[in-house]
Amino acid sequence: MSEAHPTDGLLRVSVLQALAEDTHTAALALRVGVLNAVVHLGGAAPSQELRHLAETIAGRVVGVRGVANRVEAPGAPSPARTINIPMGEKARGGQ
């Protein structure tokens, strides 16, 4: 039997909480959507480092399969670009 997986709603709360608990990302008030255990990040960050940090934090949350990062930052790719993401090993129903 596989373990029960958190719902997208619960995952979204967990990601928001994880971002709020980090002193660097807490003030960014990033937008978060979760569907099929994939996190979608939006909003703005003042640097690419913080943008990347937000993605890392979201990706670490248990149950998250992947992160589509559309956070705006100076020098970052356009949020409107096509995003194809490698799925993590923690995939629902995965290995």
Next chain:
Amino acid sequence: MTTTRASLEAVRVFSTLPSFAGLDAATLEALARSAVARHFDAGQVIYLEGEPATALFFLESGWVKATRMSPDGREQALLFLKPIEVFGDIAVFAGSSYPGTVVALEEVKAWTIDSLTFLDLVARYPKLALAVIHHLAQRVLYFISLVEDLSLRSVEARLAHTLLKNAEAREGSLVVPRREWTTFDEMATRLGTVRDVLSRALHTLEEEGLLKVERHEILLLDAEGLAKRGNSR
């Protein structure tokens, strides 16, 4: 009640929607009173897949793109919308989160109405409910054709079909204008494929003399031939 310039503008936008064209003045004004104007820069996220559906949007100007991430992590375009259109409505009526991400491809002006407010308006104005049903039915038909396209047609057939659907007559020729944001990646996402496969499909159709790819447009040289390719599997 005073009619502001903004609400007159909103009424104009709502009444331009084919599904909303038959609404009476009272219904349109009720909608306009609840609407808030929003501006988005090109490239900006309007809403994200899986975000709570807090509002629906009436697109007044600029193009937007709606996409959804497939289970294997590949982005699929659901819709490219130009004014005047509604989006975000499916999630509002389903009571779910947004099923896709919507981004502004150009500078966008839209009118938003809070979800609960809109549901209340639908309950109070039966003609609005009918207009919404009509619009949602149109959207269902569109998605049926998208499913048919993606599951039954080859990339070349989808490409031919999409080009014909978006063709414009210009100086005696049929052309598909390439907007600033119409990159090969965007076109590939729209067709449910990847850039390399799209390039090969374009090359094949070009070799067959059906089209010519130019910098700012795609010239359709043989509409009949493209129609045949568009209907093939």
